[in-house]
Every structure is written in structure tokens, then in C-alpha cells.
Amino acid sequence: MYYLGIDLGGSNIAVGLFDDAGKKVLSKSTKTLHDRTFEEIVSDMAQLCQKIIVETKISIDEIKSIGIGTPGACDCEKGILLYACTFSFTNVNFREELQKYIDLPVYIENDANCAVLAEYFVGAAKGISDAVMITIGTGIGGGVIVDGKIMTGFNGIAAELGHFVIVKGGIKCGCGRAGCFESYASATAIIRMTKEFIESNPATGLLTYCDGDINNVSGKTIFDAAKLGDKDGEKLVEIYEDYLAEGIASLINIFQPEVFLVGGGVSKEGEYLLVPVRKIVSERTYMAKSDLIAQTRLVKAEMGNDAGMLGAAMLGKEFSRDA
Amino acid sequence: MYYLGIDLGGSNIAVGLFDDAGKKVLSKSTKTLHDRTFEEIVSDMAQLCQKIIVETKISIDEIKSIGIGTPGACDCEKGILLYACTFSFTNVNFREELQKYIDLPVYIENDANCAVLAEYFVGAAKGISDAVMITIGTGIGGGVIVDGKIMTGFNGIAAELGHFVIVKGGIKCGCGRAGCFESYASATAIIRMTKEFIESNPATGLLTYCDGDINNVSGKTIFDAAKLGDKDGEKLVEIYEDYLAEGIASLINIFQPEVFLVGGGVSKEGEYLLVPVRKIVSERTYMAKSDLIAQTRLVKAEMGNDAGMLGAAMLGKEFSRDA
Numbered sequence: 001m002y003y004l005g006i007d008l009g010g011s012n013i014a015v016g017l018f019d020d021a022g023k024k025v026l027s028k029s030t031k032t033l034h035d036r037t038f039e040e041i042v043s044d045m046a047q048l049c050q051k052i053i054v055e056t057k058i059s060i061d062e063i064k065s066i067g068i069g070t071p072g073a074c075d076c077e078k079g080i081l082l083y084a085c086t087f088s089f090t091n092v093n094f095r096e097e098l099q100k101y102i103d104l105p106v107y108i109e110n111d112a113n114c115a116v117l118a119e120y121f122v123g124a125a126k127g128i129s130d131a132v133m134i135t136i137g138t139g140i141g142g143g144v145i146v147d148g149k150i151m152t153g154f155n156g157i158a159a160e161l162g163h164f165v166i167v168k169g170g171i172k173c174g175c176g177r178a179g180c181f182e183s184y185a186s187a188t189a190i191i192r193m194t195k196e197f198i199e200s201n202p203a204t205g206l207l208t209y210c211d212g213d214i215n216n217v218s219g220k221t222i223f224d225a226a227k228l229g230d231k232d233g234e235k236l237v238e239i240y241e242d243y244l245a246e247g248i249a250s251l252i253n254i255f256q257p258e259v260f261l262v263g264g265g266v267s268k269e270g271e272y273l274l275v276p277v278r279k280i281v282s283e284r285t286y287m288a289k290s291d292l293i294a295q296t297r298l299v300k301a302e303m304g305n306d307a308g309m310l311g312a313a314m315l316g317k318e319f320s321r322d323a
Numbered sequence: 324m325y326y327l328g329i330d331l332g333g334s335n336i337a338v339g340l341f342d343d344a345g346k347k348v349l350s351k352s353t354k355t356l357h358d359r360t361f362e363e364i365v366s367d368m369a370q371l372c373q374k375i376i377v378e379t380k381i382s383i384d385e386i387k388s389i390g391i392g393t394p395g396a397c398d399c400e401k402g403i404l405l406y407a408c409t410f411s412f413t414n415v416n417f418r419e420e421l422q423k424y425i426d427l428p429v430y431i432e433n434d435a436n437c438a439v440l441a442e443y444f445v446g447a448a449k450g451i452s453d454a455v456m457i458t459i460g461t462g463i464g465g466g467v468i469v470d471g472k473i474m475t476g477f478n479g480i481a482a483e484l485g486h487f488v489i490v491k492g493g494i495k496c497g498c499g500r501a502g503c504f505e506s507y508a509s510a511t512a513i514i515r516m517t518k519e520f521i522e523s524n525p526a527t528g529l530l531t532y533c534d535g536d537i538n539n540v541s542g543k544t545i546f547d548a549a550k551l552g553d554k555d556g557e558k559l560v561e562i563y564e565d566y567l568a569e570g571i572a573s574l575i576n577i578f579q580p581e582v583f584l585v586g587g588g589v590s591k592e593g594e595y596l597l598v599p600v601r602k603i604v605s606e607r608t609y610m611a612k613s614d615l616i617a618q619t620r621l622v623k624a625e626m627g628n629d630a631g632m633l634g635a636a637m638l639g640k641e642f643s644r645d646a
Contacts, residue, residue, distance in 0.1 A: 090615060153579025154452065154453040154579060154580060156579075158453075159577065161577065175609060246488055249488075249500070250488055254482065255476060284499070287480055290405075290406055292414055
């Protein structure tokens with residue numbers, strides 16, 4: 001059987017057809033133009049699905065389902081997107097609207113949950129019943145697998161793993177709280193920290209790593225500098241690792257997953273980042289010193305750019321298990 | 324059918340027989356004397372079970388199982404207590420040892436998990452598939468129900484809900500970290516905060532509420548004072564509520580349970596504590612302002628002193644569902 005997966009992002013709608021093993025057959029995308037109406041967006045989704053069906057010559061009988069990964073909060077049972085700050089519409093039924101075009105089961109789920117699902121069916125958490133994933137980008141997204149299933153919460157918005165406070169009264173977060181994990185461990189946080197350091201230390205060599213212009217500072221700047229032995233870069237990387245490890249250790253104490261996955265842009269630093277973070281985490285997790293207790297493995301997420309589509313496609317596998 | 328439940332505490336071993344609805348038929352207890360050997364403790368457990376069976380005249384055929392709630396980390400599948408700081412023995416098989424005396428299925432689970440299970444089968448979370456419970460006493464214990472099942476983690480020690488950091492670099496916690504939720508929101512934390520306040524403000528009226536002796540300060544002192552209009556008491560209660568709400572809001576963002584239960588000694592303050600905490604929590608949780616998203620209910624745990632035994636007894640219901 002085959003599975004269609006739709007990654008509905010703020011910029012692009014990407015649709016992919018995958019086989020049972022999660023191998024991509026064909027994908028297509030178009031601009032989201034997120035100010036459009038709900039009906040216009042679903043019409044484009046349907047067209048991309050139909051084009052893929054036509055081009056691959058795979059019969060619709062061989063396709064099990066269509067899954068949609070979206071930002072925001074979903075009522076997965078009903079196929080409804082309740083709310084996403086990306087779109088102007090709220091409380092819309094993607095299942096009913098998409099089924100006007102294509103007669104297949106339609107599933108919807110939050111995109112961060114889809115990301116961990118892709119890892120669970122195909123990637124670094126394959127076959128592992130308890131897994132936690134954070135995606136470190138502009139913000140920090142979260143997805144959790146408990147006992148082999150996505151943890152959605154009773155209202156569909158669980159696993160906001162960027163929004164627990166690690167520094168009470170700390171830096172103001174986009175969510176309205178002060179001191180969230182996201183405010184200290186996202187790529188945005190790295191950029192803020194780097195810029196603040198440069199502003200207070202104008203003579204720093206860090207500027208060399210962003211073409212002498214503070215506006216070019218990225219989430220990579222301190223890592224690029226540290227890898228070439230820049231002392232300021234090394235210092236800032238250490239501070240960042242400490243914050244990241246603090247949040248990860250707390251999440252491990254809460255969930256005790258078999259694997260803890262780190263994805264998103266910052267995870268591209270790979271073992272350079274993860275080796276020291278593992279060390280700090282092991283000093284801060286519960287019973288980490290006991291040989292009687294199995295310990296969580298902290299690893300880089302494996303799925304790349306297709307994770308969103310693939311995870312959405314795998315919703316068909318996830319939800320058909322109950323049926 | 325009936326269920327035997329054993330609450331293995333640091334001070335007492337309490338054994339109760341419960342019916343299908345969770346109603347207690349009879350209970351008995353003895354001192355744990357926790358320095359004893361594993362075999363001696365299990366022998367006492369077995370004797371208490373047998374006495375209950377004899378006195379109630381309920382046939383062993385009518386008893387479904389024996390459940391054990393224990394401090395520490397369990398391998399529930401194998402019936403093993405891996406480690407608990409309360410006892411000198413580690414890695415012991417309660418199931419095999421207890422079955423030498425009584426031929427019934429034996430289940431074992433962490434005591435905080437048993438507490439939430441009691442609420443799930445009989446108490447404030449009855450029939451609710453997603454529930455989180457914190458027990459506020461000397462420390463903060465945690466138990467989580469996800470999709471109708473206890474969340475144990477892959478290694479049996481998940482839901483250490485007292486041990487996520489809310490004040491990075493803050494007060495040293497018993498677990499070795501600095502700034503854990505437990506260090507700010509347990510009864511021990513209230514006592515520390517109260518004593519520190521009295522030491523810095525010797526003229527405070529708070530001393531009146533502990534017979535003029537700082538050594539009599541308890542987790543109740545500031546609440547007793549505040550309820551009678553003592554300004555210092557009111558101020559400290561507000562500070563405490565703020566810390567408690569900070570941790571609860573984070574846990575709600577992570578789990579989005581339908582109910583969040585507060586149990587343990589401090590929860591006896593009831594609505595006096597929970598009304599202001601609910602208000603702060605609602606200002607700090609994700610999408611709490613949206614009418615499209617159902618919100619977590621924050622309530623007092625209902626089960627009293629028998630919760631440990633009852634929750635342990637209900638392990639027979641919990642685990643027989645899979646069979």
C-alpha cells in the first residue's frame with residue numbers, strides 16, 4: 001500500500017507519496033499563500049495529490065490514506081484544525097473538505113507530532129515505543145511517543161516542549177510567559193545571545209564569522225567560531241549547551257524515553273553539540289548513576305526535509321492500527 | 324472479583340482488600356522496619372494478605388491479583404523492584420517471592436503511579452484518559468495517565484514531576500540538581516521559606532502560628548496565618564502559589580491532561596490554595612485564552628489515606644486489560 005502525506009507549512013504546501021517502508025515515490029509542492037481562504041488551500045492540496053496519482057500511475061485503490069501535518073492545534077478525531085497562528089481561518093474541517101475531491105481516509109495532526117512519527121516509523125526512533133523529540137529552529141517544537149502512540153493530550157495541543165519555564169522570571173517568550181526553554185535554547189535564542197555578546201564586546205573575533213556585520217549573525221555563528229578555536233565562540237557554545245542540557249534533562253526526568261531526538265537546524269551541529277550535552281544531561285537526570293536503570297539515548301533526528309510529508313503520510317499507519 | 328493492594332511505605336506495610344468498585348472490604352498493617360531483609364518484608368506482606376483472606380472468608384478464587392505500590396524504580400513486567408533509597412536491597416523480585424506464599428498474579432508499580440491509578444479508577448480522574456497528578460509532601464511525587472494507561476517510561480522511572488528545573492541555578496535539590504520544582508513547591512520548601520522569613524524578620528506575627536518556636540514551623544503555618552489576615556502569611560502564600568503555578572503551568576503545556584490533580588498534605592488547603600493557583604496557571608498555559616481549545620481542570624485529588632493500597636490493588640485491573 002501507499003500513503004499520501006501533506007506538509008502544510010506557512011510558506012509551502014508539500015505533498016508526497018510514500019510506500020509502506022516510508023520510501024518516497026514522488027513529491028510536489030506549491031506556495032501556501034497563507035492569507036488565502038481555507039477552501040483555496042485545500043483545493044491546491046487536492047490538485048497536488050491528483051497530479052501525483054496521475055504521474056505515478058498508482059491506482060487510488062492502492063493508496064491507504066492522506067495525512068495532513070499542520071501547525072497549530074487539531075481535533076484529530078474529527079479532522080479539524082482548531083487554530084493555527086499561521087492562518088486566518090479557525091475551526092475548519094480538512095477531512096470533509098479534502099474528501100470533496102478525493103475519496104480516501106483523511107487524517108490530520110500537528111506538524112511536530114508528525115515529525116516524531118516519521119522518526120518512529122522510519123528514522124532514529126524506529127520501533128521504539130517511548131520517544132521524545134525536540135525540533136530546534138526559530139522556536140522549539142515537540143513531539144512525544146508514549147507506548148507506541150503520539151501523545152496528543154485531551155485537547156490536541158500537548159507536547160509544547162518549548163514552553164516550560166527553566167528560568168523563572170527570565171527572558172520574555174513569544175507565548176507570553178517568562179523564561180521558557182525556547183527562550184534559551186532555540187536558534188533565535190542563540191542569535192540573541194550572540195548579538196548581545198558582540199554589542200557588549202565590540203572587539204570580539206566573533207564578528208569575523210559573520211562577515212563583520214552583526215546583522216549576519218545566525219544560529220551557526222558561535223559554532224563556526226568555536227570549531228576554529230575562537231575563545232568567545234567556545235564560551236558561548238558552552239553556555240548554550242548548558243541551557244539545552246538543562247531542558248533536556250528535565251524532559252528525560254519527566255518522560256524517561258528510550259531515545260531523545262534532537263532535530264531542526266541547530267541539530268546539524270551533530271556530535272559536536274551532542275557529546276558535551278550528553279555529559280551534562282547524565283549529571284542531571286534521575287538515577288543516571290545507577291547501573292540498574294537503563295538510560296535514555298540522546299541522538300540526532302535522522303529524517304531530513306521530507307520528515308513533515310513522511311510523518312503526515314504515516315498518520316495512515318498510526319491511526320489504522322486502532323481500527 | 325476482589326483485589327489485594329499492598330502499600331509498601333518506609334514506615335508501614337498496609338494491605339487492603341477491595342472490590343471491583345474500589346470499595347475497601349478490610350485492611351491491616353504492620354511496621355515496615357525498612358532495614359530488614361527483602362525476604363522478611365515479603366513474609367510480612369504475605370501474612371497480612373492471608374489474615375485478610377481468612378477474616379473476610381473470601382475465597383482465593385474470588386481474588387484476581389495482588390498489587391504492590393513501592394517507592395523507587397520498578398521493572399513492572401518482571402515484578403522487580405530495581406532500586407529504592409528507602410531499602411538496603413536492590414534488584415529484588417517481589418512477584419516470585421510473594422508467590423511462594425500465595426498463588427495469585429502479582430503486580431508491582433511505583434507508589435506515585437499507584438496514587439494516580441487510584442484516582443483514575445475510583446477518584447477525581449475516574450474514567451479520564453489523560454490525567455496528571457502531583458503529590459505535594461516532603462517532596463513532590465508524580466504520576467501520569469496517558470491514553471488510559473500509566474506512563475512508566477521505558478525504564479520504569481518516568482513521571483518524576485518534582486525534578487524538572489524551574490529556577491536554573493536555584494536552590495539545591497535532594498536529587499543533585501539546582502532549582503527543581505520540588506525545591507520550591509514541596510512542603511519542605513514552604514517550611515524552609517517560612518523559617519528564612521522568620522529569621523530575617525524576627526518581629527513577624529508568623530511566630531504566633533507556631534507557638535512562638537521556629538522549630539514548630541510546618542507546611543501549614545503560612546496558610547493558618549494568611550487565613551486569619553496575617554500580612555506576612557498572605558505574602559508568603561502568594562509567593563508559594565506563584566512557584567506552584569509555574570510548575571503546574573509547565574506540566575500542563577507538556578501533557579495537556581483533562582484533569583490535573585493536586586494531592587498530598589499541602590492539597591488539604593483545598594480551594595483556598597487552588598483558586599488563586601488556577602488564575603495564575605490560566606495566564607501561563609498555551610492557548611488558554613482560546614475558546615476553541617478545551618482547558619485542563621485543576622482539582623484536588625480525592626483519595627485519602629487508602630490511596631496507596633487502593634491504587635496498588637487496581638494494578639490488577641490496569642494490567643489485566645492488556646491480557
